[in-house]
Amino acid sequence: MSVSGGGRLPAALDAAMTALNASVHIDSALWREDIAGSIAHARGLARIGVLSDEEAQQIVAGLQQIAGEIERGEFHWDVDKEDVHMNIESRLTALVPAGAKLHTGRSRNDQIATDLRLWARRRAAELEQALLELAGVLLRRAEEHLDLLMPAYTHLQRAQPSRVSHHLMAWQELLWRDLGRLRDAARRLNESPLGAGAVAGSGFALDRAGVASELGFERPMRNSLDATASRDFLMELGSALAILAVHLSRIGEELVIWSTEEFGFVRLSDRFTTSSSMMPQKKNPDVAELVRGRAARVIGDAVSLLVLEKSLSFGYGRDLQEDKPPIFAAAESVLVCVRALSGAIDSMTFNAARLRAALGAGHMCATDVADQLVKLGVPFRNAHHTVGALVRRAEELGVQIDQLPRSEVRAIHPELTEELIDSMFSVEAAVERRQGIGGPARVRVQEAIADARVRWGLSE
């Protein structure tokens, strides 16, 4: 006995299901990968005798023709055929009768997993290339500005003297690790699901290893259930993209702050700013703000991917259709942000006068005074307190500590000579004293740039 609901379905509800179900407007972005996977599968089927050599050749030719049609914009994508796979297979079968045999030993479940892995590998490579360009820009600008000093900030308060190139090299370090994450993700995902079938493998003696090899995969995936139902490669890529986007957003935040009239450290090129519809004098750092904004979206995309898989039982569930919009959007957002930032940083102008002026305030030498006292034998905590007293005294007098009456300074410690005082009050000397590995001394930054050139594989 069963109790039916009757057929009172209004048209809008049917339309909603159609809208929910259709994916071709999204997954058609995978056409290159879908065709590459099908070609490899066809050749594999020929090797095990399911297709004759002639059939395989016809199928391959048909698929190549379809690729051409899509590239030239001549292909008719049909939403009624639901997804990229059915659109291409349907066209193929119209072109080549043997196309009806192509799906032998394959399921859409291993097919889409293959497409997505090929896609992810390609996008990771493009991102890697874009990161190389950005690193190249940073290294070049660091070299150009090797002698330009600036304050290092903590808590957005002036802290200690440093140099512009050291700051740019810090950005580069973050990106270097981002590159590592991308490469790790791309390496880990480079396995072939083809041959895993819908969930439990195939009854045909498919040449999984050969197909994997032809597609540039390192190996076939080791478990058919895992191969079709897992998307951790997308979660991992999404997370790597989110971390990278956070880094770009941090750079963006700095560009916004540095572009203010109050800081005035940099001036972005007109190509990366816009004016205002109401205030013609404005020169807004849009590139930097848009990068920050995109980062928010990439974080949301990464969250979508994590949430999507949470609590999914095995194997493949249709929920996984929804993995494509967030990962596609995240990859595109990050790629465009890396490139736009490359252009913005490449073309921006540093204002040496404002950078210099910023060094002359904020008691930038306080740490160096404390260090000097320590070198004269004062325990660090005591030296720290002494400098605190100097700063308070300077603020009473409305000056920076390096403008305090020398008599007051000399009174701190009997061994404090004029020469020592001059040295500890010089920002140039202060930066040069920071000679340790990873410090802002000129020679250290030069070495860091050279080392980075080698690591990134960027010739000068």
Place this chain on the structure above:
Amino acid sequence: MSVSGGGRLPAALDAAMTALNASVHIDSALWREDIAGSIAHARGLARIGVLSDEEAQQIVAGLQQIAGEIERGEFHWDVDKEDVHMNIESRLTALVPAGAKLHTGRSRNDQIATDLRLWARRRAAELEQALLELAGVLLRRAEEHLDLLMPAYTHLQRAQPSRVSHHLMAWQELLWRDLGRLRDAARRLNESPLGAGAVAGSGFALDRAGVASELGFERPMRNSLDATASRDFLMELGSALAILAVHLSRIGEELVIWSTEEFGFVRLSDRFTTSSSMMPQKKNPDVAELVRGRAARVIGDAVSLLVLEKSLSFGYGRDLQEDKPPIFAAAESVLVCVRALSGAIDSMTFNAARLRAALGAGHMCATDVADQLVKLGVPFRNAHHTVGALVRRAEELGVQIDQLPRSEVRAIHPELTEELIDSMFSVEAAVERRQGIGGPARVRVQEAIADARVRWGLSE
């Protein structure tokens, strides 16, 4: 002195900035609202004499003509004109010279804030309508199945006897609160930013109240900086959508489970399932899975909106361009999911035999036995332990507790008559005993349906 970066910008970087900057492919979705806002603004400018009546009429006519062009698909959207505002204004100025005066006293900052609020109000109303449809389906199906019993589960374990209609009414309760959240959000955002200018209001004596009223807003926003720089209305709407999507996902999860061969409680209509490319026997509950999948994306969208605004200084920053993709996507996802679920629930079939069978196992009467003992004076915790012993005994014998030898049951308590035992072992009696407010007794569910009809404004 300033240090320039030189003009070495490769074309790809320029293209990236263009891609990042352009928004017309996204914000053209706001054309209705943009035109409505411009018409109200034009009339307001006429009321204060900035435009002549004739100019205002020409502008209004021009804008109406543009609306027609867009609706008919004849409008040429030009990405070089960056956004929806400039596309429409540019066309307007071509049609009507006075169009060049339209932006007087207005900025894109208050303009886009107005567009977004009008858009959000419209989408909330559409969602409200869709929720009403879904509630209507639930109420009707609850009425149809008033007498169909089923187990209530906790921890996905059979717990106590209940009825299908009671379960459907629980879904309805969640949606009722979702409706409340949507209405609260729509009410709170219904204020007009127009006249707030770029950030600090306008030097013109704009008729903000009149314009607000014409656009159906409750009042002009009270602070120009807030009006242009705040997007909490999108965060709130996004969060309400995410909560609603979570609820839809919970329903989807139940439909997936109920559709398994193992449960077999419902059969979805063919229009809401798909088969497999490899396994022709499959009837997959795609609608339910896609709803779960979309919910993951909506959560990500809500996150994007929260993250986007976090740490934004005032006033307007270009980061806010990125608020549109997530909120547009979230609203569309939820709308399509509500409608598709309406169709799926409307057309699904309950399997009464499987529901009945499920009630006959799982020791569904255990609570009622404990309750009966309490009514005979046994303290609750002791009664609970006694029933635990019965269950263990039944499991030793490989039966349900209602199949235990009556002698063993009667031995529990001297006042336990055959009649009491029959009553406590009857699932029908058990459901009917649950007569409290909100309980599954038939009369209570009938009342609940009637009450819900009134609240939702749904006639029978």
Place this chain on the structure above:
Amino acid sequence: MSVSGGGRLPAALDAAMTALNASVHIDSALWREDIAGSIAHARGLARIGVLSDEEAQQIVAGLQQIAGEIERGEFHWDVDKEDVHMNIESRLTALVPAGAKLHTGRSRNDQIATDLRLWARRRAAELEQALLELAGVLLRRAEEHLDLLMPAYTHLQRAQPSRVSHHLMAWQELLWRDLGRLRDAARRLNESPLGAGAVAGSGFALDRAGVASELGFERPMRNSLDATASRDFLMELGSALAILAVHLSRIGEELVIWSTEEFGFVRLSDRFTTSSSMMPQKKNPDVAELVRGRAARVIGDAVSLLVLEKSLSFGYGRDLQEDKPPIFAAAESVLVCVRALSGAIDSMTFNAARLRAALGAGHMCATDVADQLVKLGVPFRNAHHTVGALVRRAEELGVQIDQLPRSEVRAIHPELTEELIDSMFSVEAAVERRQGIGGPARVRVQEAIADARVRWGLSE
């Protein structure tokens, strides 16, 4: 036939399960609510004769004694008793034998739902009070600084002249809507789950309405399944807290920027800053940074709550144990941030000289010049271009536009008198011209403050 895994469980795995299972270290925070709910339930049981009046009185007295023990820190929380409910019930039964009857007609499922709703209502009220204090601080400081001008920014670029009080009132507007969201959430959740039992109500004729009323709930929840399995009230509260935290973070961002040496607009009190362990001169805006940091955590907490419920089937699942840590943390974070910001804003000092200096640059009058031209009949877009030319000319000369040779300015338009030029170049006049609703003119801000005092219920 069944295939067992054998008893090879190492101790660490058992310990892990114990750690996962235990909740008393978290949910003991609900003891007030748990006892209040139990007292109301006991009285309700007495009204329907399940408890004698004497038993009920003993139970109530026992529970009150336990409340005293907990408040005085004398209560022994026992992790082996798993949760707050069993700890209290176990102690009650030791004190009062009738305690063993208290759980009649109740389940931990409706009990914990009741506790959580009472808790959420109490925390929302505390937050409401804290928001009132913060609003009071903002209104008072706005009144104090009614005459202090400052630039309004867009894109963190100086845009138009405004006033400090107008800016503080913008912050207040955001918080006003936050208050609304909290109140809506608190109202919507104020329903009683008690009597819903484990999932399908109770076989006892419980006085649900009376118990609800005694606990200050508006009504009993309408569906037993919904009552025990839904946590949208936590998702909604969590989202409202996240939005509020985002707003606090935006204020924090501004305080960080305003505290820089470069902006120098405010100086936070020493109680809300810290110095550095290495740099004694530093005065870091820690309060503002910590508020930004906490906001990130609150967003994460809100996400946890959304994800937790997504895909949960009905009724109660143990997953829901994990709803407490995120909502407890979010409420505490937001409360402490609201209060700390109140203190920081209350005690911070504005630097009038720096604010004034900032107004003198950035071509702040550009909009007013354009507006003036429009008033003389120039179409807005043309006026905008003219001002653009003036700005470029001023930048060539290295001056602000108000320092351009008057002859060049007068040449723009024949009707431009000296008086008009003076007026359009005066920031004071510019602010006062912004007389529209929500504008920064002195009288408008005064009205806005008065209006806000009424809305918040804050006397002067």
Place this chain on the structure above:
Amino acid sequence: MSVSGGGRLPAALDAAMTALNASVHIDSALWREDIAGSIAHARGLARIGVLSDEEAQQIVAGLQQIAGEIERGEFHWDVDKEDVHMNIESRLTALVPAGAKLHTGRSRNDQIATDLRLWARRRAAELEQALLELAGVLLRRAEEHLDLLMPAYTHLQRAQPSRVSHHLMAWQELLWRDLGRLRDAARRLNESPLGAGAVAGSGFALDRAGVASELGFERPMRNSLDATASRDFLMELGSALAILAVHLSRIGEELVIWSTEEFGFVRLSDRFTTSSSMMPQKKNPDVAELVRGRAARVIGDAVSLLVLEKSLSFGYGRDLQEDKPPIFAAAESVLVCVRALSGAIDSMTFNAARLRAALGAGHMCATDVADQLVKLGVPFRNAHHTVGALVRRAEELGVQIDQLPRSEVRAIHPELTEELIDSMFSVEAAVERRQGIGGPARVRVQEAIADARVRWGLSE
């Protein structure tokens, strides 16, 4: 001129700042790492002559004494001393006067970065160990159940015949990649920030390389600004934990479903289930639900870490204090979940009868029939349609396809012999036919287990 706010700060606001500021209740968890870092720093200072050998020895001895005090619970943590660093240094200075020199050339900024990296490395190693245990359990159970067949599901619908061990090995594959992510993260973060100072390095000639080596780091970090201001190692670890938690949650979901009366595939041991306070017959799969619930929290924690860093300018900001609660919670949650699941899976019982029964329905052989037709020369798409017709016919007759009249089956294709039909209708044969790499055939699963033992380094 400056305008002060006056000293009207209520006590509650001061208390809030104290609560916001304090971190010792959180970061005291880093005491081991803080002491290890200080010992290495002291020895490094001795090597460059800032400390005498005797001073360094005294400091090391003092620190070791403090470690003992903390381990024995004798250490007095003082919230007024703010954080773990100051608590330990303050005690050290009380024990050893030379302790006042220890902070020379160091800042809390590089100190906390070092502590966190050491902590992350330790926790990653613990997690790796726990994953190994879980993998060991899975491999052992897979071996035990090598001959136990079960359906493979897609869309939670029975799809194709498979075996229990193949399913467990799929779980193992996911965890294997999780291990890879943890190892990559642990390797990438294994660099020493010590010597980076507050932001711009140190004026002392610190032996950064020696200190790094002593602490087991691979190298000193290459840029002082990056070393103190970056937390991508926490974002990466948090993301890896979230992905792992998602995987555990997927396993949890399956255990919940398999434990239902309807599926009945497994029975969890009593140590990993609980009963109900109202329903004594219940045996709830709490471990699995709690794992799902924790995963939701871990996702929220990962989000907190991403959001926290987004838009932070360089260098160190106090926001970063808030990185500890989410990463600490995430690591602990995942560790306890991995261990609890190990115990649950180790001790759970498979119900072979129910598994067998599930194989006998759902037209499990449909794919094999299609495959057989293909082998007889029918193109795949046609074969697929033929099987669809068989399934419809079987459903008309109310049977499984393997129970269709043989005459109807034989009619499909002239070469279909009885033997071929028997083979294509046998689930055992069907599983064994899936001989491809990664398939469920017995020999393939045996190989997969052997291969996994080698990869994980787990002897039999």
